[in-house]
Amino acid sequence: MARFFLLLLLFVAIVLELALTGGAFFAPALTLGKFGVKYGPETAFLGYITGWFLLFVSVVAGLAFAWVWQRRPRFAALCYLLGLWWVGIGVGIYVAFGKPDNLLLDSLKGALLVLLAWRCQGGRMPVRRY
Numbered sequence: 203m204a205r206f207f208l209l210l211l212l213f214v215a216i217v218l219e220l221a222l223t224g225g226a227f228f229a230p231a232l233t234l235g236k237f238g239v240k241y242g243p244e245t246a247f248l249g250y251i252t253g254w255f256l257l258f259v260s261v262v263a264g265l266a267f268a269w270v271w272q273r274r275p276r277f278a279a280l281c282y283l284l285g286l287w288w289v290g291i292g293v294g295i296y297v298a299f300g301k302p303d304n305l306l307l308d309s310l311k312g313a314l315l316v317l318l319a320w321r322c323q324g325g326r327m328p329v330r331r332y
Contacts, residue, residue: 204321215263215311226250226252230250234249234252262283278322284315289312291308292310
């Protein structure tokens with residue numbers, strides 16, 4: 203059951219990250235506006251870099267999804283990395299900018315990811331050895 207919820211969480215995270223990625227590449231003014239940045243010639247580079255950054259996170263989340271789906275033995279390390287990343291992002295944005303919505307969304311997503319990966323790890327989830 204934990205594996206199902208881990209896959210579901212990763213799928214939702216991938217969809218959200220890809221939506222933000224598409225926004226950063228195809229609607230940078232709207233995306234940067236959501237982060238409180240006014241789009242202009244000085245911030246166009248920031249929008250471009252943000253898009254590539256979000257694409258990288260989407261690819262890592264996709265890889266974690268594939269590893270959990272295939273029951274790879276080292277799926278948990280990737281899930282822990284992503285989970286701690288999102289917890290750090292949420293807490294960092296809250297501390298630096300005082301935005302509790304990011305604290306709730308990112309940190310909760312990261313904490314759930316770490317908890318579900320831990321729950322699936324070891325003898326609880328049979329893994330395929332390569």
